[in-house]
Amino acid sequence: MSAVWRAARAAAWRRRLQTAVIGLVVLCSATTAMLALGLLDAASSPFDEAFGKQNGAHVVATFDSSKVSRAQLEETARLPGVEAAAGPFDQVVVAVPKGARAVPAGPLTVVGRAGPGSAVDRVKIVHGRWPTAPGEIVINQRFNVPPKPGALNSKLKLPGGVSLTVVGFATSMSQSAGAWVVPEQLATFKPPTSQMLYRFASAATEEQVRASLVGVSAKLPRGSLGTSRSYLSIKAAFSGPSEDYLPFMTVFGVLGLVVSVLIVGNVISGAVISGFRHIGVLKALGFTPNQVVAVYLVLVCLPAVAGSVLGTALGSLLTAPVLETAFAGIETGTATIAVGAWVPVVCLLGMPTLAVLAALLPALRAHRLPAALAISVGSAPRATRGLRTQRLLGGTRLPRSVSLGLAQPFARPGRSAMTMGAIVLGVTTVTLSTGLTSTILSFSEASSGGEASEFFVRAGRPGMGPTRTLTDPQTEAMLRSLPGTVTVTAGVFVGVHLAGQQQALDVHFLRGDTPSMASQIVSGRWLKGPGDVVVPPAFLTQRGLKVGDQITLKLKGKQTRASIVGEVMEGGPRFIWSSWETLDTLAPQIPADLYQVRLKPGTDAKTYAQAVKAADPGLRAEIDADEGESIDTATVVGFASVFTVLLTLVTALGVFNTVLLNIRERRRDLGMLKSIGMTPWQVTAMTTTSMALLGAASGLLGIPMGMAGHRALVDNVGSVVFPDSMKDVWHVPQLVLLAFAGVTIAVLGALLPAWSAARLTSAKALHSE
Numbered sequence: 001m002s003a004v005w006r007a008a009r010a011a012a013w014r015r016r017l018q019t020a021v022i023g024l025v026v027l028c029s030a031t032t033a034m035l036a037l038g039l040l041d042a043a044s045s046p047f048d049e050a051f052g053k054q055n056g057a058h059v060v061a062t063f064d065s066s067k068v069s070r071a072q073l074e075e076t077a078r079l080p081g082v083e084a085a086a087g088p089f090d091q092v093v094v095a096v097p098k099g100a101r102a103v104p105a106g107p108l109t110v111v112g113r114a115g116p117g118s119a120v121d122r123v124k125i126v127h128g129r130w131p132t133a134p135g136e137i138v139i140n141q142r143f144n145v146p147p148k149p150g151a152l153n154s155k156l157k158l159p160g161g162v163s164l165t166v167v168g169f170a171t172s173m174s175q176s177a178g179a180w181v182v183p184e185q186l187a188t189f190k191p192p193t194s195q196m197l198y199r200f201a202s203a204a205t206e207e208q209v210r211a212s213l214v215g216v217s218a219k220l221p222r223g224s225l226g227t228s229r230s231y232l233s234i235k236a237a238f239s240g241p242s243e244d245y246l247p248f249m250t251v252f253g254v255l256g257l258v259v260s261v262l263i264v265g266n267v268i269s270g271a272v273i274s275g276f277r278h279i280g281v282l283k284a285l286g287f288t289p290n291q292v293v294a295v296y297l298v299l300v301c302l303p304a305v306a307g308s309v310l311g312t313a314l315g316s317l318l319t320a321p322v323l324e325t326a327f328a329g330i331e332t333g334t335a336t337i338a339v340g341a342w343v344p345v346v347c348l349l350g351m352p353t354l355a356v357l358a359a360l361l362p363a364l365r366a367h368r369l370p371a372a373l374a375i376s377v378g379s380a381p382r383a384t385r386g387l388r389t390q391r392l393l394g395g396t397r398l399p400r401s402v403s404l405g406l407a408q409p410f411a412r413p414g415r416s417a418m419t420m421g422a423i424v425l426g427v428t429t430v431t432l433s434t435g436l437t438s439t440i441l442s443f444s445e446a447s448s449g450g451e452a453s454e455f456f457v458r459a460g461r462p463g464m465g466p467t468r469t470l471t472d473p474q475t476e477a478m479l480r481s482l483p484g485t486v487t488v489t490a491g492v493f494v495g496v497h498l499a500g501q502q503q504a505l506d507v508h509f510l511r512g513d514t515p516s517m518a519s520q521i522v523s524g525r526w527l528k529g530p531g532d533v534v535v536p537p538a539f540l541t542q543r544g545l546k547v548g549d550q551i552t553l554k555l556k557g558k559q560t561r562a563s564i565v566g567e568v569m570e571g572g573p574r575f576i577w578s579s580w581e582t583l584d585t586l587a588p589q590i591p592a593d594l595y596q597v598r599l600k601p602g603t604d605a606k607t608y609a610q611a612v613k614a615a616d617p618g619l620r621a622e623i624d625a626d627e628g629e630s631i632d633t634a635t636v637v638g639f640a641s642v643f644t645v646l647l648t649l650v651t652a653l654g655v656f657n658t659v660l661l662n663i664r665e666r667r668r669d670l671g672m673l674k675s676i677g678m679t680p681w682q683v684t685a686m687t688t689t690s691m692a693l694l695g696a697a698s699g700l701l702g703i704p705m706g707m708a709g710h711r712a713l714v715d716n717v718g719s720v721v722f723p724d725s726m727k728d729v730w731h732v733p734q735l736v737l738l739a740f741a742g743v744t745i746a747v748l749g750a751l752l753p754a755w756s757a758a759r760l761t762s763a764k765a766l767h768s769e
Helices: 002-014 016-042 045-053 070-076 183-189 206-217 231-274 276-284 289-326 342-367 371-377 387-394 400-410 413-448 472-481 516-520 537-543 580-586 605-615 627-665 667-675 680-714 732-739 741-759 762-767
Strands: 059-064 082-096 106-112 124-128 136-140 155-158 162-171 179-181 193-200 225-230 454-459 485-498 504-512 521-524 532-535 550-555 558-568 575-579 594-599 619-623
Touching (some): 002 289, 016 627, 045 231, 082 183, 106 183, 193 206, 206 231, 231 342, 276 289, 413 680, 454 472, 454 605, 575 580, 605 619, 732 741
Parallel strands (some): 136 162
Antiparallel strands (some): 059 193, 136 179, 155 162
């Protein structure tokens, strides 16, 4: 074994450039693989692990305390299909005013529990302690960030003169409450609802969860079940954004692996062919065929291991900002967003293994090659290969350097095919990235509403800051009268139930001018009249509906039929839009409290906000910055660009290796050509032309593959449906430029060895023979 090691180490030193190529290729591929696998792991396992540790609730259900007794709710815990249950717990929603340190202003769901532990939803204390007496409260910390300084032991003043001391922060993966107090404290609020936490024997799908909940509520008085939330919706919100990135990462990762296999195989194949004499000498010295194969496999392992280690380390560094962006603003609870230990292990072991497997087939050629034949044949290609093509091109009016260069790929058809395959994938990557960037930028522009700035004017609610003095119609009229206003769309969010389902929908009822998001319709049309509903893709997917179907909306004992008239590009499964006339049939007394205002270009945002505040102190104006969307756009475009650069570099390295092998095999030919007058410029032109031919052919094959990959990706993002106008991003000038991508990659990879060949003197080339 020591002889194999010494021979492999010596071969690696002699072939330093080829060794470096293998190492760089594996490094880039390990980086892309680490990113893709890391995102896949983070999108699934953290939630499941944290949810399992807390024995999370499959369903958090609230019941009307006036319609169902505690004894009846306790009886549901023993029904068939209920694996475990906790409760009933008294529940009330209070309004937190501005200025509280421990929790933001707004509605806060408070639940009375004696302790954090229970059969379902074991709440974890992260700071402080659990409340033990009236006057104390613990806040649900939904994000993996520490509380604000001074929040612990601060006072939380609630409506009715109630003041509570924040004694701790806890977190629940079930998101069962915004805060907890002892049951005695909650009794002072006269809670109207009770909470039950259930774990079901069948809860793998939304349909199973819904069926299990129906089985529980069937035993209770009609109308006693209020709202319910499935853990699957929490999990979807947890992993949804990262799953949108996953298709992109996976495609680029697979492309990187395939390119690596082609290039590593090409490098070792070239090493075997160019090393025929070396193989013959090894066998003549007593190396067995298996030892010769082992020499070439070790030759691959050395740079592959180094490349996988560096690539895994680089991928780990890049994974952190990717995960931070993918999970930004998501309620993570106790879940730790990190890559599992198995991911770097797979990359560290898998990439060298893949490189060895890629090298095995060409290395086996050295196994069966007789020593005498290897020494006598040497490294030059067979004289018959490419001669017919060379003679055919020699009869044309092409410059001699060009005709010789065009014939070179036919001398080594196998090597040329593998190099061309790598260039094809490089062109595919460039095409895919270009189309993806165009689609994402178009989506971002459509989502931003065009050139006009957008304002959201919010009206204060009772108990949440100053209330507005103007009525709803007066507020709309005032906004329309302000200088710079282009359009005003009034709206309000209302929790509405869908007939046959217990989970409430967040319906945004709109009136006035058509909002900018009307441009996001991908099928159907925007709202026009009563009974019109526009929904996101996730709403249709989860319920098996389509545009044109009818649904029934229920609110406070009233119901109305509505038609799904359109589908927008994106949105959650519980969020829909409807017309104001639809709200009038359900609850005509509800006023608008959110106004979307579009401003003329050039209108000063601060001046406009001050004018709104002066007209009514109870109104709050804020610019729509679309920060999250901009981040998502920058992330997708940025990492598509990074992957494109990496794979283009890998492809260029493959071309570099091929040209290097060709030059080493044809040193004698180069010496002869230079001795009869070929200039260095002609040598460079001949060498680059040979690769330019492969690049041109690769461009013709890679562009359709990239276009097909782009369409497959944008059709399967998950939470977004792109309209055809955003998918059809290809134009003739753009395609012409992409056609030169293969030539550019090939020429860039060939330039350095071509310049090296141009500087080679004829005496030195002939002396090496």
